[in-house]
Amino acid sequence: MPILEVREVASGYGDVQILWNASMVLEPGRMTCLVGANGVGKTTLLRTVMGQLKPMSGSIWFEGRDVSRVPAYTKAALGLVLVPEGRQLFTDMTVLENLEMGASNPHARPALKRNLARVFEMFPRLHERMHQKSGTLSGGEQQMVAVARGLMADPKVLMIDELSLGLSPVLTVQLFQNLKQLKQTGLTILLVEQNVQMALAVSDYGYVLAQGRTELEGPSRQLASDHHVRSAYLGL
Numbered sequence: 001m002p003i004l005e006v007r008e009v010a011s012g013y014g015d016v017q018i019l020w021n022a023s024m025v026l027e028p029g030r031m032t033c034l035v036g037a038n039g040v041g042k043t044t045l046l047r048t049v050m051g052q053l054k055p056m057s058g059s060i061w062f063e064g065r066d067v068s069r070v071p072a073y074t075k076a077a078l079g080l081v082l083v084p085e086g087r088q089l090f091t092d093m094t095v096l097e098n099l100e101m102g103a104s105n106p107h108a109r110p111a112l113k114r115n116l117a118r119v120f121e122m123f124p125r126l127h128e129r130m131h132q133k134s135g136t137l138s139g140g141e142q143q144m145v146a147v148a149r150g151l152m153a154d155p156k157v158l159m160i161d162e163l164s165l166g167l168s169p170v171l172t173v174q175l176f177q178n179l180k181q182l183k184q185t186g187l188t189i190l191l192v193e194q195n196v197q198m199a200l201a202v203s204d205y206g207y208v209l210a211q212g213r214t215e216l217e218g219p220s221r222q223l224a225s226d227h228h229v230r231s232a233y234l235g236l
């Protein structure tokens, strides 16, 4: 059974419709990527899945349950967690305080110590800097905090919006390696990325969003090697 399913979702902002028909199936333990041109609505889809935007039509299913109208904080408590674009850290708070905020929902709190040890093992840099204000970290370190804060919520599905944005190539490769490690622990990951090449290289399955629809899908390796897909949809 899929862990998350998006069925024919339409969404947007007030009267402005951005998505007309977006569908996705996330199998447990798989890394899925969602790619598409700038402004096509990838973030809008993640916000709708998370519950920050209400779908105009269509439905969203999590672990076999219709969660289309469930608010974001309840979804987070069920294990559906979003690492938002632009990180949205509490910059005046320390790394540790940001991470503790990630564990604020009741189902994550009992696992706080275990998850903290896990994220410090994955990101030793954050362990070294745990008492530093997060606003004073480098962009890459802040992105680590954003991902680590998502992990502190003890997710079953982790959705990450633009992991590589503004990061150096070296750091980008490192963070994608971290995602692979997370996948090996059984975590289901949905990645929205403008670095299409990298996203298709690390993920198992991909969706291409175009004109408000999920126009194409397939195993990532297949999408990456198809000449028509590469030139018509991926700008490669």
Ligand code: ATP
Pocket (backbone or CB within 6 Å): 013, 016, 018, 036, 037, 038, 039, 040, 041, 042, 043, 044, 045, 194
């Ligand atoms: P990018 O890769 O550039 O982040 P995206 O595919 O994630 O793009 P979205 O951020 O979902 O695209 O934006 C889709 C469209 O929705 C854009 O035209 C954008 O201007 C519009 N949009 C985004 N947020 C709002 C908002 N709060 N109110 C109105 N329109 C919005």
